[in-house]
Amino acid sequence: MLLKIVGLALLAIMVQFGFKTLLMFDVNKRIYNHRPGVCRKIEGPVHGSEDIIIVEAKQIAFASSGIVWLPRPETPITWKGEIFLYDLKTRTYKAESLPIRNLEDVDGFHPHGMSYWTLPDGRVRLFVVVHSKSFHHSIVLLDFDEKRRELVHVRTIRDEKFVRPNDVVATGEESFLVSNDGGAQTVNANAFEAISGLYKGGLVYYDGELSHHLLGDTVANGIILSRDQKTLFVSHINKETIGIYEWDQANIATRRISEIHTLTGCDNFYVDESDHLWSGCHPVLKDAIGHLSNPSDLSLVAPSQVLRFTFSKDFQTAELVELLADDGRLISASTVGCPFDGGKQILIGTVARDLIHCDVSVPLDFY
Secondary structure (H helix, E strand, O other), rough: OHHHHHHHHHHHHHHHHHHHHHHHHOOOOOOOOOOOOOEEEOOOOOOOOOEEEOOOOOOEEEEEEOOOOOOOOOOOOOOOOOEEEEOOOOOOOOOEEEEEEOOOOOOOOOEEEEEEEOOOOOOOEEEEEOOOOOEEEEEEEEEEEEEOOEEEEEEEEEEOOOOOOEEEOOOOOOEEEEEEOOOOOHHHHHHHHHOOOOOOOEEEOOOOOOOEEEEEEOOOOOEOOOOOOOOEEEEEEEEEEEEEEEEEEOEEEEEEEEEEEEOOEEEEEEEOOOEEEEEEEOOOOOHHHHHHHHHOOOOOOOOOOEEEEEOOOOOOEEEEEEEEEEOOOOOOOEEEEEEHHHHOOEEEEEEOOOEEEOOOOOOOOOO
């Protein structure tokens, strides 16, 4: 009798685990295409536009391209990583690849998440998560030389706490927050980490000299601070939630405020002038994983979704508006949405494909 009870209990646990795993991979979802207006591919990036940052004071955008994430031996890395500049003032639909001066590109420069800080003299400093071809990690600081139209290498920071960095948020001239989206360094180890739930990612703060653990044993994908630098948003993409935390830089501390369920895998973030949070999301995770297994195979696409979040004052609830959904034929595996021109236009990034520029000709506020 005892064996039967134990057997039934184990069976129930296995069924529950299997059901949760199927839901995590979004096997029950499909996408219905809609766009906010005319959308065009931007000439230039062909190996992704994984993260986009907009420098509003200069009306320019930077996009990272050529990501390497959990590389496989059977899919050799033949592309190079680049950072593109896009002028928001004109509709050229062309992005310019920026040369990088004084960078030692020994094992490949493959950028991932980005952020920026404006220096006292007005220069823009980029903070870039960089992976090498052999999947080693660093945070690279680059200053933008507007006259020469190039980036100048300032510093490369490596640290044992940058386990598998995904995104970065600048908090000073050489300080930043960095997210780790896991701990595994191979495809098989990552699969075990995801299925077992034994996540080794989290959040780290680097003060310019030393690193400090903030969150551990979790998944931290995209991260961003509110415009007043007091509220931190973290994408827990494995749980399809956004964690919201108070950020106390002086004491290097976070305090959890709430966790918003999205029912989709939000990637990177942008905060607009009205404090709306924007994200490019992966609504069908199994297709995103298939796409990432070999991004050079153009037959492998993944659905995309761009969401806008409007939070209550206490951050306990949020209103979600879906700006765009695409089955992957135009926009494959979207990562971020960055509106500009008073919300009349938006840039949409992808993991490993095109950079998209859309007009926004639909109302987003209904009440």
